[in-house]
Amino acid sequence: xxxxxxxxxxxxxxxxxxxxxxxxxxxxxxxxxxxxxxxxxxxxxxxxxxxxxxxxxxxxxxxxxxxxxxxxxxxxxxxxxxxxxxxxxxxxxxxxxxxxxxxxxxxxxxxxxxxxxxxxxxxxxxxxxxxxxxxxxxxxxxxxxxxxxxxxxxxxxxxxxxxxxxxxxxxxxxxxxxxxxxxxxxxxxxxxxxxxxxxxxxxxxxxxxxxxxxxxxxxxxxxxxxxxxxxxxxxxxxxxxxxxxxxxxxxxxxxxxxxxxxxxxxxxxxxxxxxxxxxxxxxxxxxxxxxxxxxxxxxxxxxxxxxxxxxxxxxxxxxxxxxxxxxxxxxxxxxxxxxxxxxxxxxxxxxxxxxxxxxxxxxxxxxxxxxxxxxxxxxxxxxxxxxx
Amino acid sequence: xxxxxxxxxxxxxxxxxxxxxxxxxxxxxxxxxxxxxxxxxxxxxxxxxxxxxxxxxxxxxxxxxxxxxxxxxxxxxxxxxxxxxxxxxxxxxxxxxxxxxxxxxxxxxxxxxxxxxxxxxxxxxxxxxxxxxxxxxxxxxxx
Numbered sequence: 001x002x003x004x005x006x007x008x009x010x011x012x013x014x015x016x017x018x019x020x021x022x023x024x025x026x027x028x029x030x031x032x033x034x035x036x037x038x039x040x041x042x043x044x045x046x047x048x049x050x051x052x053x054x055x056x057x058x059x060x061x062x063x064x065x066x067x068x069x070x071x072x073x074x075x076x077x078x079x080x081x082x083x084x085x086x087x088x089x090x091x092x093x094x095x096x097x098x099x100x101x102x103x104x105x106x107x108x109x110x111x112x113x114x115x116x117x118x119x120x121x122x123x124x125x126x127x128x129x130x131x132x133x134x135x136x137x138x139x140x141x142x143x144x145x146x147x148x149x150x151x152x153x154x155x156x157x158x159x160x161x162x163x164x165x166x167x168x169x170x171x172x173x174x175x176x177x178x179x180x181x182x183x184x185x186x187x188x189x190x191x192x193x194x195x196x197x198x199x200x201x202x203x204x205x206x207x208x209x210x211x212x213x214x215x216x217x218x219x220x221x222x223x224x225x226x227x228x229x230x231x232x233x234x235x236x237x238x239x240x241x242x243x244x245x246x247x248x249x250x251x252x253x254x255x256x257x258x259x260x261x262x263x264x265x266x267x268x269x270x271x272x273x274x275x276x277x278x279x280x281x282x283x284x285x286x287x288x289x290x291x292x293x294x295x296x297x298x299x300x301x302x303x304x305x306x307x308x309x310x311x312x313x314x315x316x317x318x319x320x321x322x323x324x325x326x327x328x329x330x331x332x333x334x335x336x337x338x339x340x341x342x343x344x345x346x347x348x349x350x351x352x353x354x355x356x357x358x359x360x361x362x363x364x365x366x367x368x369x370x371x372x373x374x375x376x377x378x379x380x381x382x383x384x385x386x387x388x
Numbered sequence: 389x390x391x392x393x394x395x396x397x398x399x400x401x402x403x404x405x406x407x408x409x410x411x412x413x414x415x416x417x418x419x420x421x422x423x424x425x426x427x428x429x430x431x432x433x434x435x436x437x438x439x440x441x442x443x444x445x446x447x448x449x450x451x452x453x454x455x456x457x458x459x460x461x462x463x464x465x466x467x468x469x470x471x472x473x474x475x476x477x478x479x480x481x482x483x484x485x486x487x488x489x490x491x492x493x494x495x496x497x498x499x500x501x502x503x504x505x506x507x508x509x510x511x512x513x514x515x516x517x518x519x520x521x522x523x524x525x526x527x528x529x530x531x
Contacts, residue, residue, distance in 0.1 A: 137402035137412075138434055141523050142495045143391065143475040145400070149463050153483055153493075157461040160506045205471075206464035206501075258483055258491050259433065263461070 006279050008095040010231035010238035011386065013042025013224030014351050019187055019343035022112040023218035030220035031060040031107035032068045038222035043235030044101060049224075051076035051093055051102030053086035055346065060107045075099050081246065082254075083293070083376035084350050087384060088244045090225045100226065106347040107220035139256065148213055148296075150255040151378060152205040155298045158264040159207060164301070164316035166207060170198035172297040173211045173340050175322040180337025183362040187217050187343045212297040214339035221347045223354070237388070239357040242370070243280035244384040247272030254379040264313075266299070268381035269306040269374060277308070280385045282370060284308040287385070289356050289365040290331055291349035293377035294338040303377050304331075327363045335363040349373045350384070357386050390515075391495045391525075392476040399474045399519050408435040410450045416522050418514040420453040422490055433490035455512035456529065457486035464501040474518075480504050484526050495525045 015037025017023070017030050039046055049071055052062045056079045066074055076099035078089040090102040144150060158164055177193045180186035193211070201211045231238035249267035251259040260267070277283060284307060292303045301315030309331055310318040324330045336342045336352035353371040355361040361368075374383040393399070404412050414421035423432045425439040426447045438445050461483040465471040471479070480501045485491045496504065497513055510526040517523055 137404075137408065139493050140400035140472065141402065141517070141521060142481050142493055143465060143472040143479055144463070144481040144493055145472045146470045148470040149465065149481065152463040153461050153481070156463060157483075157506070160461070202469075203466050204469050206466050210469070256493075258493065 005091050005095045005241075005244060006281075007228055007240055007242060009091045009225050010228045010240045011223055011350070011354050012226050012231045012234045012236055012238050013038040013040070013044065014221070014354050015039070015041055016185070016221040016348070016351055017219050019185060019217045019219040019345065019348075020111070021187070021217065023109055027059045027107040027109055027220065028064060028068070030218075031065050031105050031222070034107065034220040034222040035065065035069055035103055035105055038103065038224045041236060042224045042226070044224065044226075046071060048101045049103050050074055051090065051099035053078045053080065053090045053102060053104050054106065055080055055082050055084075055086055057082055058106055058108070060105070065105070076102065081248075081376065081380035081382065083346055083380070083382050084373065084384070085246050085376065085380065085382035087223070087225070087241075087350065088246050088382065091241055091244050094225060094227050100230070102225045103222055104225065104347065105220065105222040106345060108345060109218040110216035110344060111218050146205075147255045148208070149205045151296045151299065152208045153256070153258070154263050154378070156207055158298065158302065161264050162313035162316065164313075166209070167195060167199060168316035168320040169212065169298045169301060170195050170209070171319045171322045172294065172300045172325070173198055175319075175326045176294060176297075176334050176338045176340035178322075178326060179335050179363050180341025183337050183342060185362075186337040186341050187215060188337060188341045208296075208298070214295045214344035217343035217345060219343060219345045221345060221351055223347065223350060237358050239354045239371075239386040240388070242282070242385045242387045243276050244382075245272045245275035245279065246380065246382045247275065248380045252379070264302070266302045266306045266377055266381065268379070269303050269377060272374070272381040272383050273307045276372075276383050276385060282385065286370055287331065287372045288368045288370050289335060289353070290333045290372040290374070291335070291338065291353050292333050293349070293375045294334055294340045295344060296378065297340060299377040300333070303374050307372070307374060327365065332363070332365050335361050335365065346375065349375060353384075353386050357388055390497050391479050393518050394474055394476060395518075397474040399517065399521060401519065401521055407437050411435050414450070415514065415524055418522070420455050420512050420524055421450045422453045422486070422488055423448050424451050425449075431488045431490050433492060453512070454487050457484045457510060457526075459483070459504065459506055459508045459510060460485040460491055461506060462504050464504070466501075482510075482526065484510055492524070497525050497527045499528055
């Protein structure tokens with residue numbers, strides 16, 4: 001394959017609402033606000049936007065958003081897998097010349113509209129098989145219904161095979177809280193925890209603690225992508241998309257790929273990473289800062305392995321003590337606080353990577369000229385590498 | 389320790405369709421059936437319409453499993469948070485690897501959350517649970 005998407009597009013605008021436990025407004029309204037903010041940030045006019053991408057789980061319909069934003073003519077719209085995989089659609093559309101300025105958005109009241117236990121009752125009574133987007137028949141009669149439980153099953157096996165310990169995973173949450181403590185936008189701003197706090201915290205689905213799971217929050221964000229040559233004349237320092245990739249793999253299911261020969265890795269992330277680094281022509285050693293999917297903290301350890309930052313089974317030990325992964329370490333990760341500390345909204349990791357490239361992070365890494373984002377851990381994976 | 393159910397709380401029933409009906413019919417007869425491809429002899433679970441090895445829709449047949457396997461992984465639900473409200477906490481969910489290869493999510497009938505560990509040999513049993521549902525569970529067996 002040729003490298004037709006390398007360096008072709010850039011992120012030129014970002015817009016983020018506040019992240020909170022209760023936004024007090026609709027997802028539609030938040031989406032309007034963050035797209036407006038992102039277009040303003042880029043120094044573009046709303047009329048310049050001719051493409052829109054989102055993931056399939058986003059609650060805001062692109063047509064409804066378009067009419068609110070007063071965009072009369074849209075040439076490109078696309079829904080992709082979960083996470084930030086729509087960015088690949090945006091970059092390919094720009095590289096192919098079918099659109100010029102594309103907005104990615106994500107808007108969700110994840111906290112105030114959180115799926116309640118009553119949803120399970122309703123789903124059981126109506127036999128709704130779609131609540132979690134996977135087949136429930138082989139899980140729910142046994143009480144394995146939440147994604148949290150399904151991830152815990154993978155983590156237990158990982159601990160068994162590699163001798164990983166809970167406190168090693170705990171450092172992922174601790175470091176996220178340290179980074180969030182310095183980020184005024186984070187829901188856990190100014191409230192860093194210690195490893196003792198983690199170990200004393202409630203165990204919800206053994207072996208995992210409540211603090212292993214990212215908090216659902218309300219919020220929205222938008223990202224404006226444009227062709228790299230046009231980006232240079234815009235308002236902000238562009239974050240050039242050096243590479244972007246997706247991956248899905250053998251016997252995949254969301255958080256419950258239990259039929260694979262091994263269940264202790266993330267082959268989707270591995271496939272995505274191989275393509276990501278191939279297109280970028282760089283290696284993991286070149287990456288200065290990484291934003292990894294920490295919807296479930298232990299999956300960060302597995303991603304570090306599959307992305308090539310450490311060897312197989314070494315991810316948990318890599319995180320132990322936090323020195324390698326905190327600001328100033330060998331590979332600072334999730335410098336905004338990540339999903340665990342800043343709040344669980346897809347796309348926040350990309351926004352933070354853009355801030356690092358712009359030199360505008362609350363936890364700025366020195367000479368951050370290459371920033372990696374990985375998303376979709378435990379399901380369809382995607383990622384990108386940004387450069388100055 | 390058997391799983392206890394919360395009276396009156398609905399259990400999400402298996403969603404039966406043409407691809408998995410034989411599996412659930414087998415469970416109702418207290419037989420654990422697995423899909424196997426006649427050509428490549430591979431076993432599959434979860435039931436599916438095509439053999440991913442041969443790409444044939446005609447070669448998959450249903451064969452009875454030995455019902456024997458071992459605990460491959462497990463989780464203990466210790467609080468109401470994240471647990472399915474139809475089941476009383478604490479309860480254990482296991483991933484059993486059958487001797488034929490496929491892995492099934494299930495519950496245990498005679499092993500407590502304190503006793504459970506990876507590698508324990510188990511065999512299938514069938515249980516009638518509330519809402520008129522028959523499902524497969526596992527009990528300890530001699531290795």
